[in-house]
Amino acid sequence: MSCTAVRDRLAERALGLLDASDRQSVDRHLVWCAACRRESDGLQGAAGSLAFAAASVEPDPALEEKVLATLRRELTAGRPGTPRRGRLAVAAVLAAMLALSGLGWGAVMAGRAARLEERVRQAGQRQIESIDKVQTIFEELEFADGLASAGPLSAVGGGIEGGAGMTVTSGSIRDVVIVLVSGLGAEGAPFRVELADHQGTVLDVGRIRKLDIDGGATLIQRFAEELEGFRRVVVRDAAGAIVLQGVLDSDAGLASPTPSPAPAPAPGQ
Amino acid sequence: MEGLLEGNEDAIRSLYSRFGRPVFSMGMRLLGSREAAEELTQDVFLTAWRKAARFDPARGRLSTWLMTIAHNLAVDRLRRETGVTRPTLVLVDEVPDAPCVDEEEGVMERDAAVRALGCLSDAERNLLTRAYFRGLTAREIAESDHIPLGTVKTRLRAALIKVRKANEDKEPS
Numbered sequence: 472m473s474c475t476a477v478r479d480r481l482a483e484r485a486l487g488l489l490d491a492s493d494r495q496s497v498d499r500h501l502v503w504c505a506a507c508r509r510e511s512d513g514l515q516g517a518a519g520s521l522a523f524a525a526a527s528v529e530p531d532p533a534l535e536e537k538v539l540a541t542l543r544r545e546l547t548a549g550r551p552g553t554p555r556r557g558r559l560a561v562a563a564v565l566a567a568m569l570a571l572s573g574l575g576w577g578a579v580m581a582g583r584a585a586r587l588e589e590r591v592r593q594a595g596q597r598q599i600e601s602i603d604k605v606q607t608i609f610e611e612l613e614f615a616d617g618l619a620s621a622g623p624l625s626a627v628g629g630g631i632e633g634g635a636g637m638t639v640t641s642g643s644i645r646d647v648v649i650v651l652v653s654g655l656g657a658e659g660a661p662f663r664v665e666l667a668d669h670q671g672t673v674l675d676v677g678r679i680r681k682l683d684i685d686g687g688a689t690l691i692q693r694f695a696e697e698l699e700g701f702r703r704v705v706v707r708d709a710a711g712a713i714v715l716q717g718v719l720d721s722d723a724g725l726a727s728p729t730p731s732p733a734p735a736p737a738p739g740q
Numbered sequence: 741m742e743g744l745l746e747g748n749e750d751a752i753r754s755l756y757s758r759f760g761r762p763v764f765s766m767g768m769r770l771l772g773s774r775e776a777a778e779e780l781t782q783d784v785f786l787t788a789w790r791k792a793a794r795f796d797p798a799r800g801r802l803s804t805w806l807m808t809i810a811h812n813l814a815v816d817r818l819r820r821e822t823g824v825t826r827p828t829l830v831l832v833d834e835v836p837d838a839p840c841v842d843e844e845e846g847v848m849e850r851d852a853a854v855r856a857l858g859c860l861s862d863a864e865r866n867l868l869t870r871a872y873f874r875g876l877t878a879r880e881i882a883e884s885d886h887i888p889l890g891t892v893k894t895r896l897r898a899a900l901i902k903v904r905k906a907n908e909d910k911e912p913s
Contacts, residue, residue, distance in 0.1 A: 521903065
């Protein structure tokens with residue numbers, strides 16, 4: 472869904488008028504689009520404040536105990552709790568990664584394309600597909616005790632290549648690695664992605680064999696092994712040379728990505 | 741919120757003392773019966789506990805977050821119950837409200853909401869009231885008023901922006 476279509480629906484979303492399907496599409500967009508999210512937050516704040524305009528009605532004093540009893544029942548049912556910091560870190564890091572998944576726009580706007588329009592379309596499609604994949608994981612993590620580490624991946628040679636990496640470690644689900652890359656040259660494929668700890672142990676995350684027209688790809692891998700401590704991400708080309716690298720930070724280091732910022736998306740995206 | 745997430749009883753009581761009444765009031769206005777409003781109130785605090793980790797103070801106030809949960813649950817219920825008679829809305833400026841000295845923040849919120857609604861034209865206030873408090877969709881309003889759907893959407897957005905502006909103006913600089 473484009474920014475225009477989303478903004479057309481934000482007032483209705485704030486007022487609780489969207490049907491489930493529309494709301495889901497809009498919410499998915501808001502996960503990664505900071506500009507629409509700001510607009511949405513403003514309208515949501517306005518709508519939320521209206522709630523207090525209804526005349527106040529005193530509830531039965533016994534209602535407080537009923538509310539507490541309901542929560543006590545839930546607590547004793549042993550619903551898995553999650554440390555707030557960990558869950559917020561997951562949300563923040565995923566949002567930042569989704570923003571970085573738009574790095575492809577850098578190459579698009581750099582004018583390297585012979586057919587700019589087609590590249591814009593493909594880059595947009597890739598972004599949507601990446602978001603869908605990560606969103607699926609995000610929804611799973613909402614109920615898990617995941618703790619995220621993330622960081623930008625920088626080009627070793629100072630080129631237009633870029634990316635982002637994230638690990639999510641959890642006691643209740645298999646640990647996850649997500650790597651987004653952009654701007655890689657097809658001549659270097661297949662690319663090998665590695666994850667290393669400070670003792671030099673290296674895990675093979677997987678291969679990126681196929682790039683989209685913008686040199687981008689998303690690699691998502693789950694591990695039975697515990698990934699805690701594995702912070703260094705390296706992307707090597709077919710010859711073994713490092714093309715991208717970065718260190719993942721447990722404090723949501725993607726808030727200020729170091730790669731050159733992606734230009735603003737084209738209107739309608 | 742940390743306390744809520746951990747199931748701390750004092751934290752839950754504190755949250756209830758601040759928002760129990762406005763949540764129940766919204767239930768009364770949207771759902772029309774004390775029984776439904778009580779069920780809604782329990783659902784709202786349960787949902788708030790489940791979603792506490794998602795609350796981000798940088799994106800909005802706690803009151804807005806909680807009342808948004810309440811509104812969404814109430815509207816969902818309203819739509820599920822087909823054939824429900826939508827209750828007539830009574831706004832605070834139309835009903836003498838009993839003073840509530842132990843809910844100073846709640847009083848301030850209500851004052852602010854009434855002030856914000858006062859910034860709207862009668863038509864805008866009517867529009868927002870039907871959408872927010874009666875759960876009428878933009879399409880339903882368009883069909884009822886015989887105006888284009890796009891016009892309703894535009895007017896809803898413009899009215900909300902006015903409310904937002906009014907809220908911003910009353911915020912201390």
